[in-house]
Amino acid sequence: MPQLETMGWQIADKIARVVFDRPQLLNAMSNQATMDVNTVADALAQEDGVRVVVITGAGRAFSTGIDLKQLSTDQIEMVYHHRWERALRIFETMEKIVIVGIKEYCLGGGLQLALACDVRVAADDAILGLPAIKEGLIPGLGTYRLPHYIGLGRAKRLIFSGENVKAQEAYEIGLVDHVVCLEDFEPELERIVQEYLRVCSVATIKSKTLVNLSFELGYDAMLRKYFELQEVAQTSDDHYEARRAYREKRDPVFK
Numbered sequence: 001m002p003q004l005e006t007m008g009w010q011i012a013d014k015i016a017r018v019v020f021d022r023p024q025l026l027n028a029m030s031n032q033a034t035m036d037v038n039t040v041a042d043a044l045a046q047e048d049g050v051r052v053v054v055i056t057g058a059g060r061a062f063s064t065g066i067d068l069k070q071l072s073t074d075q076i077e078m079v080y081h082h083r084w085e086r087a088l089r090i091f092e093t094m095e096k097i098v099i100v101g102i103k104e105y106c107l108g109g110g111l112q113l114a115l116a117c118d119v120r121v122a123a124d125d126a127i128l129g130l131p132a133i134k135e136g137l138i139p140g141l142g143t144y145r146l147p148h149y150i151g152l153g154r155a156k157r158l159i160f161s162g163e164n165v166k167a168q169e170a171y172e173i174g175l176v177d178h179v180v181c182l183e184d185f186e187p188e189l190e191r192i193v194q195e196y197l198r199v200c201s202v203a204t205i206k207s208k209t210l211v212n213l214s215f216e217l218g219y220d221a222m223l224r225k226y227f228e229l230q231e232v233a234q235t236s237d238d239h240y241e242a243r244r245a246y247r248e249k250r251d252p253v254f255k
Contacts, residue, residue: 004036004039004040005032005036006020006021006022006029006030006032006033006036007019007020007021007033007036007037007040008021009040009043009044011047011049011050014049014050014051014052014197015050015051015052015053015054015193015197016044016047016050016052016053016054016096017053017054017056018040018044018053018054018055018056019055019056019057019058020033020055020056020057020058020062020063021058022058023057023058023059023060023061024059025064025067025069026057026059026060026061026063026064026104026105027057027058027059027061027062027063027064027110028063028064028065028066028067028068028069029063029065029066029067029084029109029110030067030070031067031070031075031076031080033067034080034083034084034087035083037083037084037087038083038086038087038090040087041086041087041090041091041094042090044094044096045090045094045095045096050096051096051097051197051200051254052096052097052098052099052193052196052197052200053091053094053096053097053098053099054099054100054101054189054193055091055098055099055100055101055113055117056100056101056103056189057103057110060103060104061103061104061105061106062100062101062102062103062104062105062106062110062114062126063105063106063107063108063109063110063113064105064107064108064110065107065108065109065110065111065112065131065132066080066108066109066132066135066137068135071135081140084109084112084140085140085141088112088113088116088140088141089116091113091116091117092116092117092212093209093212095205095208095209096205097118097119097196097197097200097204097205097208098116098117098118098119099117099118099119099120099121099189099192099193099196100113100114100117100119100120100121101121101185101189102114102120102121102122102123102126102128102176103122103123103125103126103182103185104123104125104126104127105126105127106122106126106127106128107127107128107129107130107131107164108129108130108131108132108139109140111128111129111130111139111142112130112139112140112141112142112145114128114176115142115145115146115149116145118208119177119178119192119196120175120176120177120178121176121177121178121179121180121188121189121192122167122170122171122176122178122179122180123167123179123180123181123182123185124167124168124179124180124181124182125167125182126166126167126170126176126179127164127165127166127167128164128165128166128167128170128175128176129158129162129163129164129165130142130146130158130159130162131162131164132162133159133160133161133162134162139159142159143155143159146158146159146175148215149174149175150173150174150175151173151174154173167179178192180192198251198254199254200254201233201236201238201239201242201252201254202232202233202236202237202238202239203233203236203238203239206229206230206232206233209225209229210222210225210226210229213225237255238252238254238255241253241254241255242254
């Protein structure tokens, strides 16, 4: 695994862990970070032994998004946005369950990335928002993903106003999936990660593919894709293991 300037990553026991590592800048995303996150995304997409990817931020916050110092000094060019969206799409479509752990600030690009993940776990101090409009920018393809999670009206409110929401409201509107106590954040996040890992089979991954297509395909195309992927799932080693586990009255252990 190459050493990266702005983030660290490691793989163990079918879990890849990615940590944004600019805590002194609340893990703001610099030009280098957009290159590093692509390096990580490309590598993890090819790791067949990984079932779950966990993304967190070092220090007190997850990420405040685009590096405002670089932005204010004219160091952010369009290639930044191209690199960023490329990485997010890889996480969104990779055949792993991607879980993001959010403490305190999850703003701008930080929230854009969280929306491209499959499961969002927030500490109860989390503050989430897309403030790009206040900087005269569009909040990336948060404009595409946010309405899928919270509905068109709420998405317009957050995008057009640039306002933030706290963890509990984020949970109530469907922006995050779990809210845990900050004091117990690490063990609670790990508990949730292990729960998803325990049930992560080929069927889970193929279900991710189908869910991602659910807003894009019509019924007939969706049905054809479902039959295609169900055949993959039903002939997989994971399915055979589930059948054995049922007969033996135990929980399946997916490889």
